[in-house]
Amino acid sequence: MFKGSIPALVTPFRDEAFDEAVFRAFVGWQIDEGSHGLVPCGTTGEGATLDSAEHARVVAACVEVAAGRVPVIAGCGSNDTRHAIALTRAAKDAGADASLHVPPYYNRPNQEGIYAHFAAIAEAVDLPIVLYNVPSRTITDISVETMERLARIANVVGVKDATGNLARVSAQRAACGTDFAQISGNDDMALGFMAMGGVGCISVTANVAPRLCADFQNACMDGRWDDALALQDRLYPLHAALFSDASPGPVKYAVNKVRPDFLPGLRLPMTAPSEASRRAVDAALAHAGLV
Structure with missing residues (x-):
């Protein structure tokens, strides 16, 4: 159900309000x-x-x-289980195909608490769940053993893995089975991730370069590894530049370069990227042939 290039969409703001018209055009462009x-x-x-x-x-x-x-996987994560359930219900009501959930952050539950959090969401709302394991942001880590337990729940269908540890792909494949969708959360590691059994990437870079990222994923899925490597080389500087300052500042700046209707405004506590970051993005966009 979930595979290939899946952009983690930026949200446009105009005068600090959600700019729905620009967002709709942006979503249409991503699909096209x-x-x-x-x-x-x-x-x-x-x-x-x-x-x-x-x-x-x-x-x-x-x-x-x-x-x-294309399927829509709605971000519904929260460190409050009741709030996560409410967001998931709203996503189901809206017609989303699945929900994406981080383990509780700040609270720092143990593995039993992480399991209980996801199990409660799965029981409360009949909607597929993609786990999002990103210890650099949440501090907590969904262990392979806990993921194996969660994979036994019918509507827990996969993971967005942003651990940065490629060995986890093989460990989770052995523990959770080959039908459990493993999706990379790191653009720069997606090539290795796919070779080890991944099925796609929930991508930041795809906001800026959707066609190139889709072509890269299609090459991986077709086993055209030389083509995938060439696209990796073309995109790698952009993968790096988009994290040269706090995200999503650099990616919103980059999107505005390729789609001027998309204003680069952020909500506090996020602020605009530094001059050095903007220079890195500009150079990477040129290297990729996007400007």
């Missing part, structure tokens, strides 16, 4: 350029700064534009 799925309201979409009404509206707008052409 070959993206295989969409993730609204994730980390890159500044989901943590959206209130519940805004969150529901962003997901609904994405679903409406997608119109079943």
